[in-house]
Amino acid sequence: MNVPATPSPVLRAAALMTVSAVLFGLMAITIRLASRQLHAFEIAFFRNLFGLVFALPILLRHGPSILHTRRLPFYLLRCTIGMVSMLAGFWALVHLPMSQAVAIAYSTPLFVTIGAVLVLGEVVRVRRWTAVAIGFIGVLIVLQPGADTFTLGALVALLGAALSGTTAISIKFLTRTERPDTIVFYTTLIWVPLSLLPAWWVWETPVGITWLWIVAAGFFGTAGHMLWTRALNLGDASAITPISFVQLPVVAIAAYLLFDEAMTRWTIIGSLVIFAANLYIARREYQLARRATTDPDIAAS
Numbered sequence: 001m002n003v004p005a006t007p008s009p010v011l012r013a014a015a016l017m018t019v020s021a022v023l024f025g026l027m028a029i030t031i032r033l034a035s036r037q038l039h040a041f042e043i044a045f046f047r048n049l050f051g052l053v054f055a056l057p058i059l060l061r062h063g064p065s066i067l068h069t070r071r072l073p074f075y076l077l078r079c080t081i082g083m084v085s086m087l088a089g090f091w092a093l094v095h096l097p098m099s100q101a102v103a104i105a106y107s108t109p110l111f112v113t114i115g116a117v118l119v120l121g122e123v124v125r126v127r128r129w130t131a132v133a134i135g136f137i138g139v140l141i142v143l144q145p146g147a148d149t150f151t152l153g154a155l156v157a158l159l160g161a162a163l164s165g166t167t168a169i170s171i172k173f174l175t176r177t178e179r180p181d182t183i184v185f186y187t188t189l190i191w192v193p194l195s196l197l198p199a200w201w202v203w204e205t206p207v208g209i210t211w212l213w214i215v216a217a218g219f220f221g222t223a224g225h226m227l228w229t230r231a232l233n234l235g236d237a238s239a240i241t242p243i244s245f246v247q248l249p250v251v252a253i254a255a256y257l258l259f260d261e262a263m264t265r266w267t268i269i270g271s272l273v274i275f276a277a278n279l280y281i282a283r284r285e286y287q288l289a290r291r292a293t294t295d296p297d298i299a300a301s
Contacts, residue, residue, distance in 0.1 A: 050218025111165025138273030
Protein backbone atom coordinates (compact mmCIF):
# COMPACT_ATOMS: atom_id res chain seq x y z
CA MET A 1 0.00 0.00 0.00
CA ASN A 2 1.42 3.36 -1.02
CA VAL A 3 1.47 5.97 1.72
CA PRO A 4 1.13 9.55 0.41
CA ALA A 5 4.35 11.43 0.86
CA THR A 6 4.35 14.19 3.43
CA PRO A 7 4.78 17.59 1.76
CA SER A 8 8.24 19.03 2.27
CA PRO A 9 8.66 21.93 4.70
CA VAL A 10 9.36 24.20 1.72
CA LEU A 11 6.06 23.30 0.04
CA ARG A 12 4.13 23.64 3.29
CA ALA A 13 5.73 27.03 3.92
CA ALA A 14 4.80 28.13 0.38
CA ALA A 15 1.18 27.01 0.85
CA LEU A 16 0.89 28.78 4.20
CA MET A 17 2.39 31.96 2.76
CA THR A 18 -0.06 31.87 -0.17
CA VAL A 19 -3.13 31.58 2.06
CA SER A 20 -1.67 34.23 4.35
CA ALA A 21 -1.31 36.60 1.39
CA VAL A 22 -4.97 36.13 0.42
CA LEU A 23 -6.06 36.83 4.01
CA PHE A 24 -3.93 39.98 4.16
CA GLY A 25 -5.46 41.04 0.84
CA LEU A 26 -8.94 40.64 2.32
CA MET A 27 -7.81 42.63 5.36
CA ALA A 28 -6.69 45.47 3.07
CA ILE A 29 -10.12 45.52 1.44
CA THR A 30 -11.94 45.70 4.79
CA ILE A 31 -9.58 48.50 5.90
CA ARG A 32 -10.53 50.59 2.88
CA LEU A 33 -14.23 49.88 3.46
CA ALA A 34 -13.95 50.90 7.12
CA SER A 35 -12.10 54.09 6.12
CA ARG A 36 -15.35 55.48 4.75
CA GLN A 37 -16.07 56.41 8.37
CA LEU A 38 -12.93 55.89 10.47
CA HIS A 39 -9.37 57.24 10.43
CA ALA A 40 -6.66 54.74 9.50
CA PHE A 41 -5.16 54.88 13.01
CA GLU A 42 -8.48 53.95 14.63
CA ILE A 43 -8.92 51.10 12.17
CA ALA A 44 -5.49 49.83 13.20
CA PHE A 45 -6.57 49.82 16.86
CA PHE A 46 -9.76 47.88 16.16
CA ARG A 47 -7.86 45.48 13.90
CA ASN A 48 -5.60 44.72 16.87
CA LEU A 49 -8.40 44.65 19.46
CA PHE A 50 -10.54 42.18 17.53
CA GLY A 51 -7.38 40.39 16.41
CA LEU A 52 -6.64 39.72 20.08
CA VAL A 53 -10.16 38.35 20.53
CA PHE A 54 -9.60 35.93 17.65
CA ALA A 55 -6.20 35.01 19.11
CA LEU A 56 -7.67 33.99 22.49
CA PRO A 57 -8.24 30.37 21.34
CA ILE A 58 -4.44 30.10 21.26
CA LEU A 59 -4.37 30.78 25.00
CA LEU A 60 -7.23 28.35 25.62
CA ARG A 61 -5.56 25.62 23.58
CA HIS A 62 -2.07 25.90 25.08
CA GLY A 63 -2.87 27.27 28.53
CA PRO A 64 -0.63 29.65 30.49
CA SER A 65 2.48 27.93 29.08
CA ILE A 66 2.03 29.92 25.87
CA LEU A 67 2.95 33.05 27.84
CA HIS A 68 6.35 31.69 28.89
CA THR A 69 9.14 33.65 27.21
CA ARG A 70 12.54 35.08 28.01
CA ARG A 71 12.38 37.49 25.08
CA LEU A 72 9.82 40.03 26.34
CA PRO A 73 12.12 43.07 25.78
CA PHE A 74 12.69 41.89 22.21
CA TYR A 75 8.92 41.51 21.74
CA LEU A 76 8.42 45.10 22.91
CA LEU A 77 11.01 46.39 20.44
CA ARG A 78 9.69 44.23 17.62
CA CYS A 79 6.08 45.27 18.29
CA THR A 80 6.96 48.96 18.42
CA ILE A 81 8.60 48.74 15.00
CA GLY A 82 5.73 46.63 13.73
CA MET A 83 3.18 49.14 15.00
CA VAL A 84 4.83 52.03 13.13
CA SER A 85 4.89 49.81 10.04
CA MET A 86 1.20 48.98 10.49
CA LEU A 87 0.16 52.61 10.93
CA ALA A 88 2.14 53.61 7.84
CA GLY A 89 0.68 50.75 5.82
CA PHE A 90 -2.89 51.43 6.91
CA TRP A 91 -2.51 55.14 6.20
CA ALA A 92 -1.19 54.36 2.72
CA LEU A 93 -4.06 51.95 1.99
CA VAL A 94 -6.56 54.67 2.87
CA HIS A 95 -4.88 57.57 1.04
CA LEU A 96 -3.35 55.92 -2.04
CA PRO A 97 -4.87 53.84 -4.82
CA MET A 98 -4.97 50.37 -3.26
CA SER A 99 -2.95 48.65 -5.97
CA GLN A 100 -0.18 51.26 -5.71
CA ALA A 101 -0.05 50.97 -1.91
CA VAL A 102 0.19 47.18 -2.09
CA ALA A 103 2.71 47.27 -4.94
CA ILE A 104 5.00 49.49 -2.86
CA ALA A 105 4.50 47.17 0.11
CA TYR A 106 5.96 44.37 -1.99
CA SER A 107 9.36 45.94 -1.76
CA THR A 108 9.35 44.30 1.70
CA PRO A 109 11.18 41.14 0.48
CA LEU A 110 13.99 43.37 -0.78
CA PHE A 111 14.40 44.79 2.71
CA VAL A 112 14.10 41.26 4.10
CA THR A 113 17.07 40.16 2.00
CA ILE A 114 19.13 43.07 3.31
CA GLY A 115 18.04 42.34 6.87
CA ALA A 116 18.75 38.63 6.49
CA VAL A 117 22.38 39.56 5.84
CA LEU A 118 22.69 42.10 8.64
CA VAL A 119 20.73 40.25 11.34
CA LEU A 120 20.49 36.55 10.49
CA GLY A 121 23.96 36.24 8.96
CA GLU A 122 22.67 34.81 5.67
CA VAL A 123 25.20 34.97 2.83
CA VAL A 124 24.05 37.00 -0.17
CA ARG A 125 26.41 37.72 -3.04
CA VAL A 126 26.43 39.31 -6.46
CA ARG A 127 23.44 37.67 -8.14
CA ARG A 128 20.96 38.31 -5.37
CA TRP A 129 22.30 41.80 -4.70
CA THR A 130 21.69 42.49 -8.39
CA ALA A 131 18.13 41.21 -8.00
CA VAL A 132 17.64 43.52 -5.01
CA ALA A 133 18.88 46.50 -7.07
CA ILE A 134 16.50 45.61 -9.92
CA GLY A 135 13.67 45.30 -7.42
CA PHE A 136 14.30 48.83 -6.19
CA ILE A 137 14.23 50.03 -9.80
CA GLY A 138 10.74 48.53 -9.91
CA VAL A 139 9.86 50.50 -6.77
CA LEU A 140 11.02 53.70 -8.48
CA ILE A 141 8.85 52.87 -11.48
CA VAL A 142 5.82 52.57 -9.19
CA LEU A 143 6.74 55.74 -7.29
CA GLN A 144 7.59 57.76 -10.45
CA PRO A 145 9.74 60.45 -8.80
CA GLY A 146 8.82 63.82 -10.28
CA ALA A 147 5.34 62.70 -11.31
CA ASP A 148 2.03 63.45 -9.61
CA THR A 149 1.98 59.94 -8.12
CA PHE A 150 5.17 60.65 -6.14
CA THR A 151 3.49 61.91 -2.99
CA LEU A 152 3.94 61.86 0.76
CA GLY A 153 1.60 58.88 0.80
CA ALA A 154 3.94 56.92 -1.46
CA LEU A 155 6.88 57.65 0.85
CA VAL A 156 4.81 56.59 3.86
CA ALA A 157 4.01 53.32 2.07
CA LEU A 158 7.71 52.78 1.39
CA LEU A 159 8.51 53.42 5.06
CA GLY A 160 5.91 50.83 6.01
CA ALA A 161 7.50 48.31 3.65
CA ALA A 162 10.98 48.88 5.06
CA LEU A 163 9.78 48.47 8.64
CA SER A 164 7.73 45.43 7.63
CA GLY A 165 10.93 43.84 6.36
CA THR A 166 12.47 44.44 9.78
CA THR A 167 9.42 42.79 11.35
CA ALA A 168 9.74 39.73 9.12
CA ILE A 169 13.37 39.35 10.11
CA SER A 170 12.51 39.72 13.79
CA ILE A 171 9.89 36.97 13.50
CA LYS A 172 12.41 34.67 11.84
CA PHE A 173 14.82 35.48 14.67
CA LEU A 174 12.19 34.72 17.31
CA THR A 175 11.20 31.40 15.72
CA ARG A 176 14.64 30.07 16.65
CA THR A 177 13.51 29.88 20.29
CA GLU A 178 9.79 30.77 20.39
CA ARG A 179 6.70 28.86 19.30
CA PRO A 180 4.76 30.48 16.45
CA ASP A 181 1.61 30.76 18.57
CA THR A 182 3.58 32.53 21.32
CA ILE A 183 4.84 35.06 18.79
CA VAL A 184 1.35 35.72 17.42
CA PHE A 185 -0.28 36.03 20.83
CA TYR A 186 2.32 38.33 22.37
CA THR A 187 2.47 40.48 19.24
CA THR A 188 -1.30 40.94 19.13
CA LEU A 189 -1.47 41.54 22.89
CA ILE A 190 1.20 44.26 22.84
CA TRP A 191 -0.18 45.91 19.71
CA VAL A 192 -3.52 46.71 21.39
CA PRO A 193 -2.23 49.32 23.88
CA LEU A 194 0.40 50.57 21.41
CA SER A 195 -2.28 51.35 18.82
CA LEU A 196 -4.74 52.87 21.30
CA LEU A 197 -2.82 56.14 21.79
CA PRO A 198 -2.79 57.25 18.11
CA ALA A 199 -6.39 56.07 17.76
CA TRP A 200 -7.46 58.16 20.75
CA TRP A 201 -6.51 61.43 19.01
CA VAL A 202 -8.75 60.69 16.01
CA TRP A 203 -11.48 58.74 17.81
CA GLU A 204 -14.95 58.38 16.30
CA THR A 205 -17.32 55.66 17.49
CA PRO A 206 -18.03 53.18 14.67
CA VAL A 207 -21.62 52.85 13.49
CA GLY A 208 -23.56 50.46 11.29
CA ILE A 209 -21.74 48.21 8.85
CA THR A 210 -18.39 49.72 9.85
CA TRP A 211 -18.42 47.30 12.79
CA LEU A 212 -18.48 44.40 10.34
CA TRP A 213 -15.47 45.74 8.46
CA ILE A 214 -13.31 46.28 11.57
CA VAL A 215 -14.22 42.88 13.03
CA ALA A 216 -13.38 41.25 9.69
CA ALA A 217 -10.09 43.17 9.56
CA GLY A 218 -9.21 41.74 12.97
CA PHE A 219 -10.03 38.21 11.88
CA PHE A 220 -8.21 38.36 8.55
CA GLY A 221 -5.21 40.08 10.11
CA THR A 222 -4.79 37.57 12.95
CA ALA A 223 -5.39 34.53 10.75
CA GLY A 224 -2.95 35.86 8.15
CA HIS A 225 -0.38 36.61 10.88
CA MET A 226 -0.67 33.06 12.25
CA LEU A 227 -0.08 31.46 8.87
CA TRP A 228 2.68 33.95 8.02
CA THR A 229 4.54 33.15 11.24
CA ARG A 230 4.25 29.41 10.63
CA ALA A 231 5.49 29.86 7.07
CA LEU A 232 8.56 31.78 8.29
CA ASN A 233 9.14 29.03 10.86
CA LEU A 234 9.23 26.39 8.12
CA GLY A 235 11.06 28.22 5.33
CA ASP A 236 13.86 30.70 4.77
CA ALA A 237 12.75 34.32 5.13
CA SER A 238 14.15 35.56 1.82
CA ALA A 239 12.91 32.47 -0.02
CA ILE A 240 9.21 32.43 0.84
CA THR A 241 8.35 36.09 1.50
CA PRO A 242 8.04 36.86 -2.27
CA ILE A 243 5.10 34.43 -2.45
CA SER A 244 3.03 36.98 -0.58
CA PHE A 245 2.89 38.88 -3.91
CA VAL A 246 -0.34 36.91 -4.46
CA GLN A 247 -1.98 39.64 -2.41
CA LEU A 248 -1.63 42.18 -5.23
CA PRO A 249 -4.06 40.62 -7.75
CA VAL A 250 -6.56 40.00 -4.95
CA VAL A 251 -6.46 43.67 -3.98
CA ALA A 252 -6.34 44.94 -7.58
CA ILE A 253 -9.51 43.04 -8.54
CA ALA A 254 -11.34 44.21 -5.42
CA ALA A 255 -10.18 47.81 -5.93
CA TYR A 256 -11.56 47.78 -9.47
CA LEU A 257 -14.89 46.19 -8.53
CA LEU A 258 -15.54 48.02 -5.25
CA PHE A 259 -13.79 51.38 -5.64
CA ASP A 260 -13.52 51.84 -9.42
CA GLU A 261 -9.71 51.95 -9.17
CA ALA A 262 -7.72 50.55 -12.08
CA MET A 263 -4.00 49.79 -11.89
CA THR A 264 -1.97 52.31 -13.85
CA ARG A 265 0.51 51.22 -16.50
CA TRP A 266 3.45 52.23 -14.33
CA THR A 267 2.11 50.37 -11.30
CA ILE A 268 1.74 47.22 -13.39
CA ILE A 269 5.23 47.53 -14.92
CA GLY A 270 6.87 48.35 -11.59
CA SER A 271 5.00 45.53 -9.86
CA LEU A 272 6.19 43.02 -12.44
CA VAL A 273 9.81 44.21 -12.03
CA ILE A 274 9.54 43.90 -8.23
CA PHE A 275 7.94 40.46 -8.57
CA ALA A 276 10.63 39.26 -10.99
CA ALA A 277 13.37 40.37 -8.61
CA ASN A 278 11.68 38.74 -5.63
CA LEU A 279 11.06 35.56 -7.61
CA TYR A 280 14.73 35.34 -8.57
CA ILE A 281 15.77 35.82 -4.94
CA ALA A 282 13.40 33.05 -3.86
CA ARG A 283 14.51 30.70 -6.66
CA ARG A 284 18.20 31.27 -5.93
CA GLU A 285 17.67 30.75 -2.20
CA TYR A 286 15.88 27.45 -2.87
CA GLN A 287 18.64 26.23 -5.20
CA LEU A 288 21.34 27.04 -2.66
CA ALA A 289 19.41 25.32 0.12
CA ARG A 290 19.10 22.14 -1.96
CA ARG A 291 22.77 22.13 -2.94
CA ALA A 292 23.83 22.74 0.65
CA THR A 293 22.26 19.42 1.66
CA THR A 294 24.76 17.57 -0.54
CA ASP A 295 27.67 20.02 -0.44
CA PRO A 296 27.89 22.00 2.82
CA ASP A 297 30.86 23.97 1.49
CA ILE A 298 28.99 25.42 -1.47
CA ALA A 299 29.52 29.14 -1.87
CA ALA A 300 26.42 31.28 -1.94
CA SER A 301 25.94 33.63 -4.82
